Amino acid sequence: MAFTLDKSAAAFSAAKQHIPGGVNSPVRSFRGVGGTPPFIAAAQGSRLHDIDGNQYIDYVGSWGPMILGHAHPAVTEALREAVGRGTSYGAPTLLETELAELVKAAVPSIDLVRFVNSGTEATMSVLRLARAFTGRSKIVKFAGCYHGHHDSLLVKAGSGATTLGIPDSPGVPEGIAATTLTAAYNDIAGLADIFHRHGEDIAAVIIEPVPGNMGLVLPRDGYLQAVRDLTAKYESLLIFDEVMSGFRVAYGGAQAAFGITPDLTCLGKVIGGGLPVGAYGGRRDIMEYIAPAGPVYQAGTLSGNPLAMTAGITTLKAIGVPGYYDRLSEKTAVLCAGVKAQAEKFGFELQHHQIGSMFGLFFTAEPVYDYDSAKRSDVGAFNTYFHAMLAQGVYLAPSQFEAAFMSSAHSDDDIAVTIAASAAAFAKV
Numbered sequence: 001m002a003f004t005l006d007k008s009a010a011a012f013s014a015a016k017q018h019i020p021g022g023v024n025s026p027v028r029s030f031r032g033v034g035g036t037p038p039f040i041a042a043a044q045g046s047r048l049h050d051i052d053g054n055q056y057i058d059y060v061g062s063w064g065p066m067i068l069g070h071a072h073p074a075v076t077e078a079l080r081e082a083v084g085r086g087t088s089y090g091a092p093t094l095l096e097t098e099l100a101e102l103v104k105a106a107v108p109s110i111d112l113v114r115f116v117n118s119g120t121e122a123t124m125s126v127l128r129l130a131r132a133f134t135g136r137s138k139i140v141k142f143a144g145c146y147h148g149h150h151d152s153l154l155v156k157a158g159s160g161a162t163t164l165g166i167p168d169s170p171g172v173p174e175g176i177a178a179t180t181l182t183a184a185y186n187d188i189a190g191l192a193d194i195f196h197r198h199g200e201d202i203a204a205v206i207i208e209p210v211p212g213n214m215g216l217v218l219p220r221d222g223y224l225q226a227v228r229d230l231t232a233k234y235e236s237l238l239i240f241d242e243v244m245s246g247f248r249v250a251y252g253g254a255q256a257a258f259g260i261t262p263d264l265t266c267l268g269k270v271i272g273g274g275l276p277v278g279a280y281g282g283r284r285d286i287m288e289y290i291a292p293a294g295p296v297y298q299a300g301t302l303s304g305n306p307l308a309m310t311a312g313i314t315t316l317k318a319i320g321v322p323g324y325y326d327r328l329s330e331k332t333a334v335l336c337a338g339v340k341a342q343a344e345k346f347g348f349e350l351q352h353h354q355i356g357s358m359f360g361l362f363f364t365a366e367p368v369y370d371y372d373s374a375k376r377s378d379v380g381a382f383n384t385y386f387h388a389m390l391a392q393g394v395y396l397a398p399s400q401f402e403a404a405f406m407s408s409a410h411s412d413d414d415i416a417v418t419i420a421a422s423a424a425a426f427a428k429v
């Protein structure tokens with residue numbers, strides 16, 4: 001059957017009558033790569049199935065949460081059993097304590113954790129907390145890093161904002177943007193200069209320790225420790241935004257992989273197992289500022305709801321088994337080596353990045369180490385490659401400025417098919 005997206009195209013047109021851009025999150029619109037986004041009807045394991053009858057090997061995994069693959073039997077069964085006890089109570093449950101204990105056991109820097117409903121809520125709340133705890137107002141973020149869409153951090157954001165070519169979103173008040181200082185990732189001298197000039201006013205540095213929103217970029221040796229040292233020197237807080245890297249690059253996240261202890265951590269994606277969950281947590285002396293223990297207000301109707309907690313608990317128990325991450329990393333390395341070999345066969349010198357089950361490539365012979373170098377890659381070539389892969393049933397992130405994710409549901413055959421499809425795709429670039 002020839003590859004067609006006719007039904008998705010009609011669905012997309014219809015959706016645009018009711019929803020801005022036809023989607024509920026901009027990057028899904030395929031505006032970064034052009035063309036029609038497949039409307040998904042179902043997903044199972046490593047596969048997505050769209051309404052035109054196409055199926056895809058999925059390396060987006062809902063942008064990170066689906067580390068076990070889609071509709072994992074343990075998660076599905078746990079949810080099926082939980083839903084009969086109600087969907088939300090707006091009252092404390094044992095499930096929240098259970099997921100909190102699992103998170104704390106995996107991430108020792110977290111003494112107390114608060115669950116919210118998205119990564120955006122987590123990073124928004126953690127900034128309010130950092131400002132309250134330190135009595136300072138300025139925040140440092142990094143160009144190309146994305147921390148959700150709240151005002152303080154939608155300044156030179158990565159991810160969707162970069163893909164849509166909107167470095168700063170309209171609607172962010174100048175006064176708010178002025179409290180956000182932007183540094184270049186992997187440039188410790190630049191960060192030191194910002195601290196030299198503003199150090200006493202800086203409440204916190206928020207960083208994706210392993211950025212996945214400018215494409216996948218890796219920290220230079222010693223960089224994260226140098227950031228840690230600078231924040232300690234100026235008594236600013238270090239916030240690791242591990243919404244994407246948490247429980248993804250290692251069970252304990254990037255802070256475990258690189259041996260850095262942040263003051264506060266944001267989590268999301270994997271800890272919700274595909275249901276809406278975000279979280280922020282860290283040092284007890286800081287987190288005790290959060291209401292009702294302390295004066296910093298933060299709340300949420302559906303925070304800690306029983307279904308999301310159930311999906312998160314089941315997921316963390318399944319991925320917390322010995323050897324899980326080693327097997328996932330090995331599988332990812334096989335895929336990356338195969339794609340790299342195909343690229344070289346077609347004379348492409350690409351930048352291939354991998355850490356754990358996160359991976360990505362840039363169409364450039366130059367090293368990619370920050371946002372500016374990422375933007376110098378050949379996005380047009382990526383877009384051609386993307387569509388050639390999609391037409392062959394391989395679903396990559398529809399943007400050069402995103403990361404790809406392997407799941408434990410991906411089979412050796414999936415990987416072989418992906419490598420073969422990559423050969424055909426490079427032939428078209």
Ligand SMILES: Cc1ncc(COP(=O)(O)O)c(CN[C@@H](CN)CCC(=O)O)c1O
Nearest residue numbers: 025063118119120146147148159213243244
């Ligand atoms: C490091 C990091 N921090 C915070 C967020 C925001 O999380 P959410 O509010 O989308 O749950 C994200 C969200 N990631 C994007 C993918 N690049 C979500 C996909 C989308 O926006 O549709 C993130 O990667």
